[in-house]
């Protein structure tokens with residue numbers, strides 16, 4: 495090796511070493527100045543790298559698994575705007591008639607439409623996604639706009655399908671990474687233009703008109719508060735539409751899937767269908783029936799626990815963190831907690847039943863999260879899940895189509911005890 499080679503090699507090693515030293519220095523300075531700005535202690539968690547944060551520790555395909563190991567992550571957000579929005583949305587839902595009876599009537603009415611659609615398939619396999627999405631969306635529409643929409647109304651179906659697609663994108667790993675590293679937001683321009691379009695009032699002119707007429711009527715009759723400005727109100731409405739449709743519809747589809755995969759729980763041997771048949775017969779299911787259907791109730795709770803459709807909640811209740819810190823607790827960690835559930839990873843409705851078959855509440859059941867940030871639509875969602883699920887099982891038996899292992903259903907009239 496010549497002198498020149500030796501010189502070049504040692505100088506590149508020196509520059510590499512120098513670069514590493516500079517990076518280390520930047521890291522130490524930035525992390526010390528960063529922490530000195532805050533009061534309080536950071537929650538425990540892995541130490542982030544400069545610039546990259548915790549990106550390298552993240553399993554992009556299954557980010558929740560990494561998060562389960564890590565337990566906490568910390569982001570920053572403005573608490574005041576949330577508080578204002580939450581109060582605003584709650585008042586709106588109340589003003590727009592999210593009372594118990596009114597909502598129940600709307601759900602029952604919509605259930606009939608959904609059942610009619612299912613009947614048209616005459617036992618053939620079909621994908622339940624769209625009809626269920628339309629039915630659940632119509633509940634929010636009925637509350638907010640005062641009327642439902644036909645499942646073939648192009649404006650309605652376009653809005654629902656786009657919202658659904660947006661939620662899928664929002665749940666994708668790239669967006670979860672975005673949540674943790676907002677500065678890479680530019681990479682997600684595609685999503686944001688999609689989101690903007692979905693929520694763009696111009697795109698849903700008919701909805702906006704229906705909504706404004708509804709608001710005017712409610713104001714005239716003194717039900718709605720007139721101090722909201724229309725822009726905020728519209729934003730809240732669209733927000734509710736996004737938060738309240740996909741969650742409930744997806745849970746319902748998980749419920750049907752678990753039934754198709756567990757025929758014994760669905761019908762064979764005194765289970766859901768036999769309980770419904772015994773207690774209700776062929777009359778319309780009502781929310782009051784829940785107390786007489788402990789097994790069905792347990793199946794719905796177990797569906798919510800195992801499906802775990804909103805695994806990452808957000809709360810402000812971190813007493814020892816620096817002020818303004820937002821903590822994202824993972825609901826998965828409690829819904830699958832091995833010290834809480836006898837069979838955390840299986841579909842096991844007995845989690846919610848005592849030895850006499852009575853329904854029991856479980857503290858670790860929190861799919862709607864907990865605390866100040868708890869789901870605003872919990873009451874409505876639980877009512878929808880109960881009435882839709884029970885009515886569907888009253889009318890149909892769900893089975894995977896012959897020879898298929900995919901999530902398509904064959905829907906037939908129930909044949910109790912003969913599956």
Ligand code: HEM
Nearest residue numbers: 580737738741742745804807808862863867869870871875
């Ligand atoms: C099975 C159905 C549902 C599930 C599993 C669910 C779950 C959740 C969860 C986990 C949160 C986050 C709470 C947190 O950040 O700690 C949330 C928030 C929220 N949900 Fe639901 N939800 C459902 C249905 C609904 C419905 C039907 C509505 C509308 C009427 C709704 C409206 C909202 C709103 C507005 C928030 C934001 C609350 C806030 O930030 O203060 N949700 N939901």
